[in-house]
Amino acid sequence: MLRIITVAQQKGGAGKTTLAAHLAMAWAGLGTEQRGNAFRWSAFGRNNGSGLVGKAKRRVYLLDLDPQESLSDWFRVREERYEADDNLILRQAGGWRLSGELSRARRDADLIVIDTPPHGDTSATRLAVRAADLVIVPTQLSPMDVWASKSTLELIEREGKQAIMVLNRVPPRARLADELMHALKAAGMPLASAHLGNRIAFASSLMEGKGVTESAPKSLAAAEIRLLAGEVWRKAA
Numbered sequence: 001m002l003r004i005i006t007v008a009q010q011k012g013g014a015g016k017t018t019l020a021a022h023l024a025m026a027w028a029g030l031g032t033e034q035r036g037n038a039f040r041w042s043a044f045g046r047n048n049g050s051g052l053v054g055k056a057k058r059r060v061y062l063l064d065l066d067p068q069e070s071l072s073d074w075f076r077v078r079e080e081r082y083e084a085d086d087n088l089i090l091r092q093a094g095g096w097r098l099s100g101e102l103s104r105a106r107r108d109a110d111l112i113v114i115d116t117p118p119h120g121d122t123s124a125t126r127l128a129v130r131a132a133d134l135v136i137v138p139t140q141l142s143p144m145d146v147w148a149s150k151s152t153l154e155l156i157e158r159e160g161k162q163a164i165m166v167l168n169r170v171p172p173r174a175r176l177a178d179e180l181m182h183a184l185k186a187a188g189m190p191l192a193s194a195h196l197g198n199r200i201a202f203a204s205s206l207m208e209g210k211g212v213t214e215s216a217p218k219s220l221a222a223a224e225i226r227l228l229a230g231e232v233w234r235k236a237a
């Protein structure tokens, strides 16, 4: 069954593009082979005639709605350096292109991941939220960032969609982290159990046109992405 997962957060630099790229790579099954049972591919079971395939690769479409084109830049590096993966496809889908690209992707994909721009084009973001089964809201661990998430969460609620808030760039051993997480949960925020640390590997692997599950499958960063990918997928199901 097709799933559509949108990454939205009106605050710039929260980690939308980072999450979209690394999660899409994990969901596409790229770079996960080495760590078979760390990630339960069976949860993705794709009935392709031969029943459920344990490690089937999903056909993943990435739609880049951001005029900054960061996700597209990453994909370009990937295309230039490596052989094409026929199960990972990127389309620029900003502005008027969205509905066309979305219907094309719907016909062909197992999963569509949509990366949205910060503030700016709220109508595109609204459409991307409307199309989604689940909306990921990355948030950095500061009160300002958390407050800034409110308008995104409200938009998601207005569209009647489910949100999952993901703490990103969490510093190690931060007491603030625990306190904020408690406070957010107590305030009824849809906080994911999995979060991402502040790790250079997230940036460096994107520079190489890769995802961490692919470039550093044994790293903590990759383990965090696999955990998050599993949690988000179950919630989107």
Ligand SMILES: Nc1ncnc2c1ncn2[C@@H]1O[C@H](COP(=O)(O)OP(=O)(O)OP(=O)(O)O)[C@@H](O)[C@H]1O
Pocket (backbone or CB within 6 Å): 009, 011, 012, 013, 014, 015, 016, 017, 018, 019, 066, 068, 070, 116, 117, 118, 168, 169, 170, 196, 197, 198, 199, 200, 202, 203
């Ligand atoms: N978990 C992380 N650890 C280390 N660096 C990170 C992490 N997440 C994001 N970054 C870095 O933070 C910066 C902003 O991340 P990113 O571009 O993904 O945010 P964004 O929400 O897409 O930004 P924009 O709103 O401009 O689209 C980038 O330099 C990225 O490499």
Ligand SMILES: [Mg+2]
Pocket (backbone or CB within 6 Å): 016, 017, 018, 066, 070, 116, 117
């Ligand atoms: Mg971005």
